[in-house]
Amino acid sequence: MADESKTPANEAAPKKKGILPILIGLVLSIGLGAGGFFAAYSGMLNGLLGGSQNAAHAATDAHSTEIAEVAFVPIEPILISLPGGDTPRHLRFRAHIETIPAHQKAVADIMPRIMDVLNGYLRAVATEDLERPMALFRLRAQMLRRIRLVADQREIRDLLVTEFVLN
Incomplete structure (x- = not known):
């Protein structure tokens, strides 16, 4: 063991x-x-x-x-003269505001305020900022924010830029 x-x-x-x-x-x-x-x-x-x-x-x-619940309110075309340079330059801008049909009349009623806000903002933007490749996306976001401040947040869905031309 x-x-x-x-x-x-x-x-x-x-x-x-x-x-x-x-x-x-x-x-x-x-x-x-x-x-x-x-x-x-x-x-x-x-x-x-x-x-x-x-x-x-x-x-x-x-x-x-x-898609059936969408309405578009056109914004009158805006023509802004840009400062600087020997030759006069212009910005042509046209857009539509996306909303629901129930708010279409309310948005159309405050269009003078919206035009005032957009004119003021676009005139304040520097020409160099308009020429950048991603300028339209940034401008669109800034304009949409300003439009929503003027209008009721629930009334404005989006801002659709249909014309943005620098001459």
Whole structure:
């Protein structure tokens, strides 16, 4: 029995497996979970599950309802003379205000205020700012903000610039 109590030196203690397999399993499970969420959220699984036709039909109905509830109020064309230089330069600007049909008359009634705000803003903008590549996006956002300050926030949906010409 004395032989049984002694263990050989190579079997002294079992080896620890380490933390690496746990980390690999954790990373893989998070990655697969995120991939599954993305596939479900983006609609990639609709084709496999047969829901693509119903989802497309519902999206078309929602889109057509949204389009049906839009009215546009035209803004009179604005012609602004730009300072500086030997040759006279002008800015021609024309836009429409997007609103819902229920607010169309209210927006048209305050058009003199809107024209005043736009004239004042466009005259204050430097000519160099108008010539920048992204100028129209910044100007559109600034003009929309000013129009919303003059009008009720709920009445104005968007500002659609239809003409922006520097001569």
